[in-house]
Amino acid sequence: QIQLVQSGPELKKPGESVKISCKASGYTFTDYAMHWVKQAPGKGLKWMGWINTYTGKPTYADDFKGRFVFSLEASASTANLQISNLKNEDTATYFCARRLTTVATEFDYWGQGVMVTVSS
Amino acid sequence: DIVLTQSPALAVSLGQRATISCKTNQNVDYYGNSYMHWYQQKPGQQPKLLIYLASNLASGIPARFSGRGSGTDFTLTIDPVEADDTATYYCQQSRNLPDTFGAGTKLELK
Numbered sequence: 001q002i003q004l005v006q007s008g009p010e011l012k013k014p015g016e017s018v019k020i021s022c023k024a025s026g027y028t029f030t031d032y033a034m035h036w037v038k039q040a041p042g043k044g045l046k047w048m049g050w051i052n053t054y055t056g057k058p059t060y061a062d063d064f065k066g067r068f069v070f071s072l073e074a075s076a077s078t079a080n081l082q083i084s085n086l087k088n089e090d091t092a093t094y095f096c097a098r099r100l101t102t103v104a105t106e107f108d109y110w111g112q113g114v115m116v117t118v119s120s
Numbered sequence: 121d122i123v124l125t126q127s128p129a130l131a132v133s134l135g136q137r138a139t140i141s142c143k144t145n146q147n148v149d150y151y152g153n154s155y156m157h158w159y160q161q162k163p164g165q166q167p168k169l170l171i172y173l174a175s176n177l178a179s180g181i182p183a184r185f186s187g188r189g190s191g192t193d194f195t196l197t198i199d200p201v202e203a204d205d206t207a208t209y210y211c212q213q214s215r216n217l218p219d220t221f222g223a224g225t226k227l228e229l230k
Contacts, residue, residue, distance in 0.1 A: 035219075037167075045167065045210055047219040061218045095166055104214040106157040106172035113166050
């Protein structure tokens with residue numbers, strides 16, 4: 001069955017970095033792009049951007065340019081999100097979600113989310 | 121960016137109909153499809169796809185859920201509402217980047 005399994009919760013201090021993984025299984029990894037979505041505590045969903053799993057090219061939403069990096073370990077069917085110079089406002093749950101690369105439609109499968117807490 | 125507006129909360133009795141609306145500030149139709157999708161999210165869980173392209177039921181979703189609309193006005197209907205449907209419902213557009221979501225509608229039981 002199709003699954004996106006994300007890494008575990010993280011507790012970090014301001015200024016540190018974090019790397020979150022999203023391991024896909026049950027389908028051909030390169031047929032679907034991987035998108036990232038942020039949800040701050042008690043808030044709604046915010047699209048962060050996506051990575052083309054065939055070419056490795058990332059695209060970032062404006063609010064996520066600079067400290068955020070999407071990457072792949074294609075041989076392991078894994079997408080990663082790295083956040084550097086963490087700030088308190090990065091405290092959130094981060095979801096990966098897949099979508100067909102060729103058609104901008106729905107996110108049909110989501111990871112379970114990773115809670116990142118940034119606190120001194 | 122396309123802005124999606126949802127009412128924040130809705131209270132419905134068990135067995136009744138719930139209608140959740142989503143209005144956009146730009147047309148999300150393109151070549152015969154409406155690029156509007158609906159998700160259900162329960163506390164501590166990831167969003168779950170319910171409806172894609174405005175009116176298509178996602179795999180495994182009961183027929184109590186339905187979606188309709190086009191252009192800038194969309195609705196998600198749950199009929200009849202069951203206890204397990206208490207959750208927050210989000211609309212999302214994929215017509216233009218960046219993808220944007222509504223703020224969510226929290227469905228509660230009376």
